Amino acid sequence: AQSVTQPDIHITVSEGASLELRCNYSYGATPYLFWYVQSPGQGLQLLLKYFSGDTLVQGIKGFEAEFKRSQSSFNLRKPSVHWSDAAEYFCAAGGTSYGKLTFGQGTILTVHP
Amino acid sequence: GAVVSQHPSRVICKSGTSVKIECRSLDFQATTMFWYRQFPKQSLMLMATSNEGSKATYEQGVEKDKFLINHASLTLSTLTVTSAHPEDSSFYICSARTGYQETQYFGPGTRLLVL
Numbered sequence: 001a002q003s004v005t006q007p008d009i010h011i012t013v014s015e016g017a018s019l020e021l022r023c024n025y026s027y028g029a030t031p032y033l034f035w036y037v038q039s040p041g042q043g044l045q046l047l048l049k050y051f052s053g054d055t056l057v058q059g060i061k062g063f064e065a066e067f068k069r070s071q072s073s074f075n076l077r078k079p080s081v082h083w084s085d086a087a088e089y090f091c092a093a094g095g096t097s098y099g100k101l102t103f104g105q106g107t108i109l110t111v112h113p
Numbered sequence: 114g115a116v117v118s119q120h121p122s123r124v125i126c127k128s129g130t131s132v133k134i135e136c137r138s139l140d141f142q143a144t145t146m147f148w149y150r151q152f153p154k155q156s157l158m159l160m161a162t163s164n165e166g167s168k169a170t171y172e173q174g175v176e177k178d179k180f181l182i183n184h185a186s187l188t189l190s191t192l193t194v195t196s197a198h199p200e201d202s203s204f205y206i207c208s209a210r211t212g213y214q215e216t217q218y219f220g221p222g223t224r225l226l227v228l
Contacts, residue, residue, distance in 0.1 A: 044157075
């Protein structure tokens, strides 16, 4: 069965520190991969996506993610976190028929000043 | 571009009444729209997939007679929660995409509270 796992439920970092959010997937083939961010009470905003090609993907707000086929991972990174990055982050995978997405459990990011 | 809106943003209703939630793609035509439900501190659960002009495809365990979905145009899909009960209280989010393999863009969500 297709699945997406975000091992870290909650991560706390200091403002200015680097960040890495983990995401692992289990799919029959290489899926399309996405990272979304959700602020409290809001919908999801797309940060970046990977369909094919360069395995290092640049997104909005200074985020990047690297697709590693050998590790079935698509980890999200940011070199220097800002207080406004505090939110919940969802990794998602798609590519099945009808384009349905499978979401990870989400990782809540807290940023300390 | 790729903006999706939802209306209303929050609604409170009495048990037994029906509630309609609208999802609109504002600057693109959405061949497919998706409806999700999100419980507090949990991930998104896909409820159904709707394609313009055809019947929605519901996920296992989702009651199609309770959650009526209509996708009458390329920019509008509606979710009607019929005979709502307190256990239907949740955050409902829609998404839209232009075609197969395209990115899903999400609406801001609708908070439903059934008293």
